Amino acid sequence: MKLHEYKELYDHLGTPEDIDFLAENFGYDKELLLVIYTQRVVRDTTKRFYRVKDQAKKMAWAWQHGSSFVEVAKRFDFPPILTALMILEQRKVNRKTFWKMLGDLDRVQDRRLRKELGDASSTDIVYSQVGSARQYARGRWGETKLQSWLKGKGLEYRTEKDLRAEYDKTPDVLLHRPVELDGSKKYWIESKATFGDPYEIRRHIRKQLEPYTDLFGDGMVVYWFGYVDDVDLPVPEGVSVVDATFFETPPSPYPYVPVNLERATVPGAERGTEVDLAD
Numbered sequence: 001m002k003l004h005e006y007k008e009l010y011d012h013l014g015t016p017e018d019i020d021f022l023a024e025n026f027g028y029d030k031e032l033l034l035v036i037y038t039q040r041v042v043r044d045t046t047k048r049f050y051r052v053k054d055q056a057k058k059m060a061w062a063w064q065h066g067s068s069f070v071e072v073a074k075r076f077d078f079p080p081i082l083t084a085l086m087i088l089e090q091r092k093v094n095r096k097t098f099w100k101m102l103g104d105l106d107r108v109q110d111r112r113l114r115k116e117l118g119d120a121s122s123t124d125i126v127y128s129q130v131g132s133a134r135q136y137a138r139g140r141w142g143e144t145k146l147q148s149w150l151k152g153k154g155l156e157y158r159t160e161k162d163l164r165a166e167y168d169k170t171p172d173v174l175l176h177r178p179v180e181l182d183g184s185k186k187y188w189i190e191s192k193a194t195f196g197d198p199y200e201i202r203r204h205i206r207k208q209l210e211p212y213t214d215l216f217g218d219g220m221v222v223y224w225f226g227y228v229d230d231v232d233l234p235v236p237e238g239v240s241v242v243d244a245t246f247f248e249t250p251p252s253p254y255p256y257v258p259v260n261l262e263r264a265t266v267p268g269a270e271r272g273t274e275v276d277l278a279d
Contacts, residue, residue, distance in 0.1 A: 003228050006036075006197055013037040016125050030256040031138075034125075035195050035225045038135065041126045043199070045079055052078050053086055060090035069120045080120035081127040102129055135193075141254060142193035142224045143172055149247045155179065169211040171219060181220060182240045188212055188219035193254075196227025196241065202234075209239050222246065224254075 009028070012018055019033040055076060062072050073083035085098050093101075101108050101117060108114040121128040150157055156176040163170040171188040178185035190208060194200055204221065212219055218238030226243045235241060244251030 001226050001228055002230050006228050009036055010040055013040055029253055031254040032225050038126050052076055056086040056090055060087045063087045069116045070123050079127045080124040084120045138193040142191040146191045171212050184218045184238050186220045187217045190221040192223045195225045196223035198231050210236050213239060
């Protein structure tokens with residue numbers, strides 16, 4: 001995807017409803033749009049988190065005087081789940097208890113609290129447990145596709161889980177024998193079930209791609225939902241960026257299901273796995 005097209009999509013994904021609108025009117029894949037929307041929400045939330053948290057007492061006052069979590073969230077232009085968390089922290093509810101309540105609303109005895117936490121979960125398609133489960137499942141989907149391709153090619157490898165005891169930084173796959181691409185041998189592959197825009201790729205270069213190169217040599221990263229291909233980025237020498245078409249043509253899409261129809265199924269998850277929640 002070209003940068004100008006991506007920027008236009010990014011700018012027009014302001015609400016969950018925009019996902020359906022852009023898909024139905026312009027033919028974009030809904031899961032791709034959800035991925036980009038999620039990245040936009042997370043970045044905005046991370047940028048504004050502490051400024052909004054400074055208003056937590058005002059948010060709690062509004063809730064105590066009848067405004068719902070969702071109404072307060074709209075007023076502060078902030079994700080409903082994190083809004084509810086900030087408000088309840090003002091009432092001495094710790095984070096562990098909060099996520100436990102979200103995971104089993106039927107056990108929340110206060111009727112208002114139970115209803116409003118349910119409404120916040122239904123409205124927030126990023127930070128709710130359903131949203132987090134979706135991101136987790138998407139990540140596992142990408143890793144499964146990668147491993148299926150490697151097995152089909154007869155390529156042996158070690159997984160991130162296999163490597164953790166030996167290394168601080170671990171790619172998703174470390175190959176026993178490298179593969180050739182772009183004139184170099186690739187010893188490792190990183191799977192990203194996100195869209196590789198310049199911000200995302202730069203973040204991954206700093207946190208993962210550079211350390212992997214130092215430890216294991218040349219490698220590659222796959223962005224299963226595509227990437228911006230007309231911007232020069234400081235990717236480490238010997239690292240290739242690819243999308244799903246490298247592994248299959250045409251690529252099989254992720255099966256989109258409206259987020260609010262899904263159930264959160266991440267074992268023991270209290271927070272998002274693919275999305276870094278603000279601390």
